[in-house]
Amino acid sequence: xxxSWGAPTNEPQECGVVFxxxxxxxxxxxxxxxxxxxxxxxxxxWWTVEAEPEAEALRLLPYYxxxxxxxxxxxxxxxxxxxxxxxxxxxEEW
Numbered sequence: 001x002x003x004s005w006g007a008p009t010n011e012p013q014e015c016g017v018v019f020x021x022x023x024x025x026x027x028x029x030x031x032x033x034x035x036x037x038x039x040x041x042x043x044x045x046w047w048t049v050e051a052e053p054e055a056e057a058l059r060l061l062p063y064y065x066x067x068x069x070x071x072x073x074x075x076x077x078x079x080x081x082x083x084x085x086x087x088x089x090x091x092e093e094w
Contacts (some may be wrong), residue, residue, distance in 0.1 A: 009044045021062035029060050
């Protein structure tokens with residue numbers, strides 16, 4: 001399975017409905033920390049799950065949220081330290 005992410009977006013007045021929709025939906029995403037931007041005005045939530053195909057990832061969400069979700073593939077990347085891939089400095093000798 002490939003890692004996928006979900007990013008449903010909603011209007012500010014829909015936040016309560018989004019969170020309440022989980023009450024009637026058995027999902028391993030409940031009671032699990034995730035990232036959300038609702039408190040800062042962005043009104044999106046991100047989950048990272050192992051799912052293949054995309055429809056499997058959407059089934060983890062209540063219908064109300066799944067309808068508003070974009071699914072994409074993600075993978076870990078390593079950000080190099082500054083200067084890690086630079087050519088060594090050349091010293092000229094006379």
